[in-house]
Amino acid sequence: MLQSDEGKGPLELLLEESALRGTRAGERYPGCRFFGYFCSYWPEELVLAAGMEPLRLFPGPGSATPAELPSYTCSLARGTLAGALRGEYQDLAGVGFAHTCDTMQCLAGIWPETAAPGPTLMIVPPVTLRAPGAAAYFRAELQELARGLSKIGGQSAGNAELSQALELCSNIRRLAAELDELRPALPSQVIAALLRAGQVMPRREYAAALAGALTELKQMTEEAHGRQRILIAGAVLEGDSLFRLVEDLGGRVVADDTCSGYRHFAQPAGEARSDPWDELVRRYSEMPLCPCRHRSLEERPAYLAELAGSRLAQGAILVIRKYCDPHAWDAVPVAEELRSRGIRTLVLELDGAEVGGQERTRIQAFLESLSSSAGGV
Amino acid sequence: MNEQRRYLPLQSTNQLKRTMGRYYALSKYHRLWGKPLGRKLAWVTSGAPVELLRAFNIHPVYPEQYGAICSTNKATVALCQAAEGAGYSQDLCSYARSHLGSVLRPDLAPMQGLPKPDLLVACNNICGTVLKWYEALARHFNVPLLVLDTPFLPGDLTPQAKAYVLEQLKGMVSSLEQNTGRKLHEKELEKQMNQSAAITTLWRDIRRMCRARPSPLNAPDLFIQMAPIVVLRGAPEGTAYYRKLKQEVSQRVAAGQGALEQEKVRLVWDNIAVWPRLFGFFRLFSERGACFVTDTYTGGWAMEISQGDPLESLAATYTEVFLNRSPEFRARQLIELIREYNADGFVMHSNRSCKPYSLVQEVIRKKVTRETGVPGLMIEADMADPRAYAEEAVRNRVQAFLELFE
Ligand code: SF4
Numbered sequence: 001m002l003q004s005d006e007g008k009g010p011l012e013l014l015l016e017e018s019a020l021r022g023t024r025a026g027e028r029y030p031g032c033r034f035f036g037y038f039c040s041y042w043p044e045e046l047v048l049a050a051g052m053e054p055l056r057l058f059p060g061p062g063s064a065t066p067a068e069l070p071s072y073t074c075s076l077a078r079g080t081l082a083g084a085l086r087g088e089y090q091d092l093a094g095v096g097f098a099h100t101c102d103t104m105q106c107l108a109g110i111w112p113e114t115a116a117p118g119p120t121l122m123i124v125p126p127v128t129l130r131a132p133g134a135a136a137y138f139r140a141e142l143q144e145l146a147r148g149l150s151k152i153g154g155q156s157a158g159n160a161e162l163s164q165a166l167e168l169c170s171n172i173r174r175l176a177a178e179l180d181e182l183r184p185a186l187p188s189q190v191i192a193a194l195l196r197a198g199q200v201m202p203r204r205e206y207a208a209a210l211a212g213a214l215t216e217l218k219q220m221t222e223e224a225h226g227r228q229r230i231l232i233a234g235a236v237l238e239g240d241s242l243f244r245l246v247e248d249l250g251g252r253v254v255a256d257d258t259c260s261g262y263r264h265f266a267q268p269a270g271e272a273r274s275d276p277w278d279e280l281v282r283r284y285s286e287m288p289l290c291p292c293r294h295r296s297l298e299e300r301p302a303y304l305a306e307l308a309g310s311r312l313a314q315g316a317i318l319v320i321r322k323y324c325d326p327h328a329w330d331a332v333p334v335a336e337e338l339r340s341r342g343i344r345t346l347v348l349e350l351d352g353a354e355v356g357g358q359e360r361t362r363i364q365a366f367l368e369s370l371s372s373s374a375g376g377v
Numbered sequence: 378m379n380e381q382r383r384y385l386p387l388q389s390t391n392q393l394k395r396t397m398g399r400y401y402a403l404s405k406y407h408r409l410w411g412k413p414l415g416r417k418l419a420w421v422t423s424g425a426p427v428e429l430l431r432a433f434n435i436h437p438v439y440p441e442q443y444g445a446i447c448s449t450n451k452a453t454v455a456l457c458q459a460a461e462g463a464g465y466s467q468d469l470c471s472y473a474r475s476h477l478g479s480v481l482r483p484d485l486a487p488m489q490g491l492p493k494p495d496l497l498v499a500c501n502n503i504c505g506t507v508l509k510w511y512e513a514l515a516r517h518f519n520v521p522l523l524v525l526d527t528p529f530l531p532g533d534l535t536p537q538a539k540a541y542v543l544e545q546l547k548g549m550v551s552s553l554e555q556n557t558g559r560k561l562h563e564k565e566l567e568k569q570m571n572q573s574a575a576i577t578t579l580w581r582d583i584r585r586m587c588r589a590r591p592s593p594l595n596a597p598d599l600f601i602q603m604a605p606i607v608v609l610r611g612a613p614e615g616t617a618y619y620r621k622l623k624q625e626v627s628q629r630v631a632a633g634q635g636a637l638e639q640e641k642v643r644l645v646w647d648n649i650a651v652w653p654r655l656f657g658f659f660r661l662f663s664e665r666g667a668c669f670v671t672d673t674y675t676g677g678w679a680m681e682i683s684q685g686d687p688l689e690s691l692a693a694t695y696t697e698v699f700l701n702r703s704p705e706f707r708a709r710q711l712i713e714l715i716r717e718y719n720a721d722g723f724v725m726h727s728n729r730s731c732k733p734y735s736l737v738q739e740v741i742r743k744k745v746t747r748e749t750g751v752p753g754l755m756i757e758a759d760m761a762d763p764r765a766y767a768e769e770a771v772r773n774r775v776q777a778f779l780e781l782f783e
């Protein structure tokens with residue numbers, strides 16, 4: 001379906017899509033209607049079922065200060081709103097918000113008033129995902145959203161369409177899991193880029209390209225002797241510079257729990273449900289927690305500690321986007337849990353996804369401290 | 378003093394001090410009387426369904442109000458630094474930071490901190506912060522945490538949201554029955570709801586008297602007088618206090634007495650107070666005859682308690698609070714206040730601590746001005762942390778704004 005660039009290998013295509021961040025999606029895939037969204041709790045399946053393609057909106061490079069948001073707003077909200085004001089999302093069929101943090105709540109509220117020419121939809125998933133009544137409520141919210149999306153997409157998102165979309169997405173998630181397993185043996189920034197591509201291009205094309213790229217990648221794997229093994233957790237990262245920096249400084253990201261990284265794809269364990277709506281509820285209720293949701297007090301710290309342990313990570317970098325409350329809150333108990341299990345932890349505050357000289361110095365010192373304490377693996 | 382001539386103090390304030398003093402003394406010595414009576418002490422968020430807790434004879438204590446107390450006692454910076462030292466970012470809500478600081482360093486805290494909780498009850502109808510804050514408290518104290526998840530309302534309350542909150546309230550009843558060893562008596566809950574309705578009605582009546590010209594109260598009055606409606610909602614002593622206050626305020630109205638000596642400009646306030654500078658800040662306005670006749674924040678406690686089955690009524694009342702609603706709703710609310718109170722302008726406190734309150738304000742400001750024609754001023758500060766307050770810049774902006782009315 002891609003208009004130009006025939007003859008590109010799947011890996012090259014994915015890296016290109018990732019670098020473009022969806023900015024030229026309409027022109028590259030003229031047969032598709034893209035629907036913008038922000039958060040990993042946004043049910044992509046419903047967009048597909050309604051005949052559209054989900055496109056995650058990432059802020060562009062540089063700092064943005066739209067007048068509608070105060071300076072103490074995270075750069076993800078500021079950057080995307082600025083993009084909208086510049087008219088970057090004009091071709092989208094609409095934009096969807098999943099309620100997560102206070103900032104997203106506010107951005108969703110002001111978006112239709114300021115930026116977007118097209119329709120804006122919002123879904124409010126339960127916060128306490130296992131509370132009494134949460135599943136029934138979530139199901140009703142999803143069905144209401146499906147009606148809204150069907151109107152925009154012009155295709156009714158019924159059981160059959162949803163089942164198909166669920167299958168496509170779970171296929172993608174299986175491939176992403178395969179890719180995630182290759183982390184120890186591949187450059188960190190490549191994996192990060194490939195996962196981001198899966199949020200900004202048509203999903204069928206992505207599935208096909210990723211399957212092809214995996215064959216290529218498996219031939220490229222190389223055990224990373226002497227590199228410090230790192231877990232990275234945090235919110236959205238719209239670029240790969242942090243991953244590249246870790247590599248440059250002799251480390252390797254062996255586990256990733258960022259919103260735009262593997263957490264976006266992680267499929268919960270357990271049997272799929274036969275009813276597609278129940279399955280949709282199950283997926284979004286049981287995927288690894290983000291700090292905006294609650295199942296039990298210790299789940300997220302314990303999950304991250306176990307993830308670090310299973311990947312033999314020696315250190316963890318917890319990335320906090322400046323003014324991002326949920327991740328700043330969680331950094332305290334998560335760091336404590338990781339440290340109590342002998343995993344050194346660096347809490348790194350970043351304005352956006354770009355890292356500079358200051359971060360280089362801190363990460364360098366951090367990686368050195370890891371090799372001096374345990375020796376590289 | 379100059380200030381005293383311009384500003385009319387309320388006689389009731391002495392009784393307010395006694396009422397609040399008694400509440401905090403009872404809280405402080407709860408371990409002495411609560412245990413023998415089998416009454417638990419809960420730390421609760423300002424938007425939690427306290428009627429249900431009271432029906433279980435639970436004594437509620439409010440860390441958010443305590444955050445304001447820390448601020449007026451000039452303890453916020455040291456307490457925030459204690460929390461920051463423990464890893465909490467300086468950009469998090471300053472109520473939460475100072476309260477966590479008081480848990481870590483009671484020696485630096487007013488009243489040596491709040492009495493320890495037997496349980497924690499958080500309702501996220503005001504923000505996402507409270508969930509994270511109470512999670513941190515639950516880890517620290519290792520006591521049960523009950524969360525009431527009230528879905529944000531982009532539009533009106535939907536049947537599914539109401540049903541979900543209702544289910545959780547039923548779950549909360551079982552948890553509380555287990556926790557306290559008591560059964561819920563429907564009659565007791567109804568009684569609590571009626572008492573809540575009585576106190577909120579009084580608070581609403583008092584506020585409405587400020588439609589008079591001149592207004593009998595100014596924003597600092599509202600902010601000081603709100604203390605009982607926050608912590609004594611449903612308690613008879615709170616109701617008794619507001620009866621007295623209502624009397625005094627109606628006398629003022631009857632006598633044509635205003636809070637300011639000469640009211641020239643009528644304004645509406647949006648957001649939490651700037652506690653560390655409560656009087657100094659509002660004096661910038663009052664010395665020029667500008668009176669804040671109403672506000673959105675203390676008005677949050679004047680909500681109507683929905684009618685009907687008590688649990689259903691709680692579900693609707695607590696999900697529909699204004700901070701849980703769209704900017705569209707909030708703008709409408711402000712527009713109505715401006716019209717109802719005949720205001721000439723409005724001032725928005727862009728409060729670094731409170732993102733859900735503040736991040737939508739600029740859009741609301743434009744909309745309100747567009748619809749009402751009255752100007753709105755935005756001032757950036759923080760409700761509790763004085764480090765975020767730039768005196769000179771604020772003074773200049775206020776001055777320029779008030780010149781619009783000359
Ligand atoms: S979770 Fe953090 S980074 Fe994401 S929108 Fe909210 S504040 Fe911004």
Ligand code: SF4
Nearest residue numbers: 470503504506730731
């Ligand atoms: S001030 Fe705002 S962020 Fe802080 S607890 Fe209150 S509503 Fe939440």
